[in-house]
Amino acid sequence: MSTASEIAISASATIIPFAEPGRPGRDTRPLRLITCGSVDDGKSTLIGRLLWDTKAVKEDQAASLKRDGSRQNDLGLPDFALLLDGLQAEREQGITIDVAYRYFATDRRSFIVADTPGHEQYTRNMATGASTADLAVLLIDARAGLLEQTRRHATIASLMGIRQFVLAVNKIDLVDYSQFRFEEIATAFREFARNLGPVKVTAIPMSALKGENVVSPAHETMPWYEGPTLVETLEFSPARSSQTGGFRLPVQRVARPGESFRGYQGTVAGGAIKPGDAVTILPSGETAHVRQIVTFDLVRNAAVAGDAVTLVLDRQVDVARGDMIVSEESQPMTGLSFAAKLVALQPEGIEPGKRYWLKAGSRSQRVVVEPQNALDLATGRWNPALHLPMNAIGSVRLDFEEMAIFDAYLDNRTTGAFILIDPETHNTIAGGMITARVTDETATEDGDRVLLSLPADLAEKLLSSDLLAQHRDRIKICKLNAGEAKTVFSAEE
Incomplete structure (x- = not known):
């Protein structure tokens, strides 16, 4: 039913139209996703099933899993979780501790998936996996419903900027493929998701162990569900672009191999740049133009987010590690x-x-x-x-x-x-x-200092007045955004 299978909390996420492989306009960027949720909800099993059904498991690894008869399930298939759980402690306890990254692809798209732990003490590892993901697959055991750890993982994913959720109601076979139970869980999460901001949620009933609604649809066991499978949903989900917004280059190193060359090295963290563009160096506020973009083997005519480059500017400026080179028209x-x-x-x-x-x-x-x-x-x-x-x-x-x-x-x-x-x-x-x-409209005391945020022109007038002339040596000016300055001076004894 559409109301349960596709819960549109907001129209903020858009679907990229599908293009056949090889045709112009096909989005070749891999989709980064995580599986999250409470412990024992089936995260590792789901990813293992995805890898198995999309033929991403190597032949020797598949043969090794099949030989381990002690870890096979009732269907005669290997324990799919072993494809993810690499640590000895994970295999012994049957839990996920560390984040495991795996790669798989379909005829339409490639994917990078992170299997994250469900135990509360390993929440830090889940946050690590969510920090680079475009989409979160949130698993829920159909028998248990929403748990506190489920809500915690959903909230962390939302804070990490994830705006696409797949609500995977797993182990639906253990509740006799109940449509009522599926819609009950979907509705409960819909209510909770109102606190997460603008997100898009697609709810899918599935059995990760049996592979139902994972890669192949389960029309026989769930004729009441008319929505997409998990793989179909992933194939049409957009990857988050890091090339929007202003240019950002956190400087990691200043390269000076000789007197005739000075370059500023780093990985582009946002936007794009080309020779001739005007840039600002923060926090000093100095401006310059890009003269050249250099990599280890060539000179480039542009750089975008993710590129490791060396920028050569058209004039000598004071830049050090930790500074940031940004576009002049769009500053942080x-x-x-x-x-x-x-x-x-x-x-x-x-x-x-x-x-x-x-x-x-x-x-x-x-x-x-x-x-x-x-x-x-x-x-x-x-x-x-x-x-x-x-x-x-x-x-x-x-x-x-x-x-x-x-x-x-x-x-x-x-x-x-x-x-x-x-x-x-x-x-x-x-x-x-x-x-x-945070901008304080009034001055606030901080130890023996007072901080004032003032427009630049007003700060200059105040400093030139007779009122502060005798305290000029105790005043420090810090430049903020364009048109604003911060005046810092010691409090009276």
Whole structure:
């Protein structure tokens, strides 16, 4: 039935029209997807079945699985989960611990799939897999329905910018292929998905073990379901483009092999660039034009997201590792305070007021984290919180000691993502996504400093006035976005 098989929460996701292989206009980009959900919902089995039915399993690997008769199922088929569970502990316990990436293809498209763990203590690994995915296959055991870990994984996937969900109601054969049970679960997730923002959900009843509605339709056992199979849904799902938005190049290295050459190396994190384009170097704000784009073996006439390049500018500017070269007409946010959402990944959680190292791309900075709200997975509400324990999903304020450079995560995954590192243990204690820049309309005291955000022209007038003339040596100017400056001066004794 269409109301259950295709739940359109929003029209934000569009379907790319199918083009026959080899024909002009065919989208050759692989679709990156993850399987997620609670433990024992059948994630590894589903991917194993996908690999098996799409002939992506090598002959020697298939023969090895068939010889292991102790791990065969009632249908005489091998344990498909063994195609994903590579760690000894995973095989012994029958669970997924680490993220496993596999590749498969159909006649229409190629895919990169990440099998992520369902146990709560391995939530950090699930977040890793979701950070690069275009689509999430969310598995639900038809007998158990929506669980807390199901909601947690769906929320993390949404925070990571995933806007396409396949709700795989698995083990439908264990509830006698009940249409009522399938629609009950689909409706419950539809209600929960209203809190996830603009997402598109396709619900599919299936049996991963038997392969029903995975690659082949199950008309005999589920005549009431008229929607697509899992593979059909994946083939028509669009890949997320990283070439939209402004040009971004986080500088990883300054190359100076001789006096006649100076280039700035890095991987393009967004947009595109060509010789002659105007760029701005952040945080200094200096401008220049691109004179040349160089790779290891040739000079190129353009570069796009994902390309590792060396940029040569038309004039000498001060650029160092950690700076960012951006398009002049479309610049990221800069500032000292940002709002973000994050997932706590260590037992100690996030401590308010503690200084952490924040790493984003090639830039590392000291930051103070102030938790503000935590997500209640049972109700979908954000409740005030002063501390974020392990696996909590929270919204925070980040206060930096020096200028920070970010895009909103929904605009650019690379320049909008970060990790927090404990300076004492060097553990990665959280992964986060920037949502906005915080602008305080009034001055706020920070120790012995006062921060004022003012338009550039107003800041110049204030500094030239007699009022601040005697304090000029105690004032520091930090440039933010175009047309704005931040004035910092010491408080009165």
